[in-house]
Amino acid sequence: MTRPSTRAVLAPLSGAIALTLLTGAAPAKPTTQWLARPSEAARVAKVEAGLTPLTLPGEAPVALSLQEWMALYGIPGLSIAVFDRGELVWAKAYGVKQAGGDAPVTLDTRFQAASISKPVTALAALHHAEANKWSLDEDVNTRLVSWKVPENDLTREQKVTLRRLLSHTAGLTVHGFRGYAAAAGEPVPTLKQILDGEKPANSSPIRVDILPGSRFRYSGGGFTVVQQLLEDQLHKPFARVMQETVLTPLGMKDSSFEQPLPAAIAQRAATGTRDGGESVKGGVHVYPEQAAAGLWTTPSDLARLALEVSKAAQGKSRRLLSQAMAKQLLTRQPPGTFGLGFGLPGGTRFAHGGANEGFRATLLADSATGSGVAVMTNSDNGSLVFERILASVAAAYAWKDYTTPAESPWVTADLIARRRGVDATIAWFRAERAARPTEQLSPDVLNEMGYILLKSDRKDEALKVFEANVSIFPENANAHDSLGEAYLKVGRKAEAAASYRKSLALDPKNANAVKVLEQLGAATK
Template sequence: MRRTLPRLAGVAVASCAAVAFLTAADTRKPTTEWLVRPSEAARVARVEAGLAPATLPGEEPRHLSVQQWMELYGVPGLSVAVFEKHALVWAKTYGVKQAGGTEPVTIDTLFQSASISKPVTALAAMRYAEQGKWSLDADINDKLVSWKVPENDFTKEQKVTLRRLLSHSAGLTVSGFPGYPVDAPRPTVQQILDGAKPANTGPVRVDLVPGTKTRYSGGGTTVVQLMMMDQLKKPFPQIMKETVLAPLGLKHSSYEQPLPPALAAMTATATRGDRTSVGGRWHVYPEMAAAGLWTTPSDLARIAIEVSKAKAGTSKRVVSQAMAKQMLTKQSETFGIGFQVWDGTDRFGHGGSNEGFRALLVAFADSGSGMALMANSENGDLLIERVGASITAEYGWKPFKEQLQEPLVMTADLLARLKGADAVLTWYEARHKAGPAEGLSPGILNQVGYSLLWAGKVPDALKVFEANVKHYPADANAYDSLGEAYLKAGKNPEAILNYKKSLELDPKNTNAVRMLEKLGARP
């Protein structure tokens, strides 16, 4: 499954009955709230009142509450924390732990942080680098014991290093991991890295010259996990607890996969795009460094605050000022060490997307401000973007405000959600006639197509994906997505044709190769 708009991961499309919901009474209320001072309540209220309205072409904007947006997007629970001047100022939760349930989310409810696990792992790796346990720039194979990164032509002159692994520039494959059902066999870290059964992802290998290109690789972070275990001779969750979680007093955070019963009882349940709960409540991620951190927004806020304090030289509970500055300085096109960083600002952070969970951490190092938001739904990105934009406006974080303007994909999603696939295609055709300056891209219809596909509306999804390849006949990902929709519809010959077309346009499309092999067709 390949997406071109990673910030807005899968959203499910509700029935057109949602139109009537927009005028329904709002009866659900937030369940818990923590404020550093009573006056902060006014700012929280302005955040809730400042959500961007539902805007459809030719119609008046309609303002919805947080709870109404949650209902529209099918998000059972949301948890938010905001910090300023290196201190948590408020935390608030909405909704329930499980779709269809009644137990409310509280500020201590644990969510999977998904890829936000990576920069927290980087903090631990940097602490030990500072202690001389390993080097940032030596060949990582010098420290790997139980497995080695296979050498090839790409590694003849440039080597895979810790700095490159943590800045996604080591040239390694496997961007992310789907996790494992709770009752499924789970692979060892070595099996994951070799793509050996029961691993459900391909082998982690170098297929670009290290240091030449930024390419997101959860596989690379898994190499870091194994190196740390090999060198420290401890289970990874213990390493992270001793190095980061305990020193920062994070009592509601753990890398244990699966969680022990006491912590498992405090978790939210993962929710699919079609509003159903994930079997077994959530997936398990043996790729702990890349995706395994269970936590709360308040604990994520405390991590970001510590990094900001370290950069300012006012704390060194995990890393020194020099190391913090390295972490927040670009090491590749878009990443520092662990954290994503942005040109011309002091902004750093990361997003997270696991099966049934979405999360976002945004911070500003110089002011010690930022926010963390977590949702137990694959539709959570859409809600997180909207709430995050309102928080940004209230607190005046201008560098981030520019990143959260309502994109066209939001309009397309609302049209599909409220009026159906035909309405989206009619709107898209009208804009397309105005030319490329209108800001359209194949990612917009691709996103809506997956929305429909995940909601079980396969014929509508096919209609949208087919329109996408019509508009963008040279886009490999459009054909890849259409192939997936045909596969979902049980039309294997059509799926094979589209995967082959995608591979013809993009010979490096490993997903198409894997799917063709699965379908018994030669790539």
């Protein structure tokens, strides 16, 4: 089955002013805090006023403020930093740190950066590779001490190297991690338990199952191996390695890889929020997979990091990397589309997104111009506003060659559901499918919506969406599998078994269907 992917005292800027404004939100009235050069005030207003309007089929476009978009998507808090021509020019914070609370997000409120941890880790790994003369192309098992990548026929033919780990081409398993609700009593595994997939780890063993160097496949597991390598070679805890190597040298004073955060720092952290608006169990998840997902930070600190990468690439700084190494960092590593840690969306831009439980973040920068933006939110829905914010910043700062992606069918379907209800979404989807059959509308659109509704305990609406999906896509095995899961959630076991059997008939390799049918004591045919 496919589940949804979804999406204080301030240090002043040079010549900057700090202003505090009331949002007027009821019943709580959190402040919207921002910091900007006086000359930027007009462009800040332009960014806020320039968000792509809400456009639904059959309706005139409606302009919404950022706060209104946040309310529509149930995003409690958001923080943004914009940098231009090599300098951080403004930062602003909106909303509250916890859903239902009144403590405002401030410029030093820490969010989970999630997978943006990976390029930050890459900077540290490349710095130490240069300093200690590690080859990016040697077998990492020659550097690993307390654990080694298990050998098999694939690794005997091609080796797992640091270059391949940082560019997601090492052939390692485990896409991402869901963390641990430690505050709610869930046990947290050691790094070695995670690497070997041993309880209480909730992820599979990290192993090579694709020929190293043969193709790109995103792997949080690969960065967990990098975490072990840095600890083995430097004889320090990973959080300390990152603090000494990257965070302190770059002045990232509101950042830490400590998991969990110490109590004094945790008071300034946001609480994660699920799709349905409730807080993450225990407030936040703990990520012992620090290299892959463990960074707590602010948009302003991410801006400082991106500015350093740009300066290194331009030969204007060697605080972390030489210009030659920075250029390797920002060069696509074959056969993939990533550099060494960063995604490279085109031109001289580099980027990465992040998605932890209850948090979403994005970072986009241009190494040639020293411009970019970082946005962080405490909501699973945070990514739904990112494209609008990026497009508005790009327009306000006249970024060249920036193309706003067309609104996806998923975004349209989701907006219809929020404004008109689930029935209207299903009707629109059926009409689109009938009108444009060659465009191959994906069953994943309704499938993802169904799971979000299911997680929000809106079971009746979820069932309606899953049932519509199998009606529209009767030959899609995953749609039937997901409908079976929904039936199980509401206790309709006979119908669940029928759905799983249909899924298995369409896809005989569906191990999940076999497993559930066995648990139900139901026949597979």
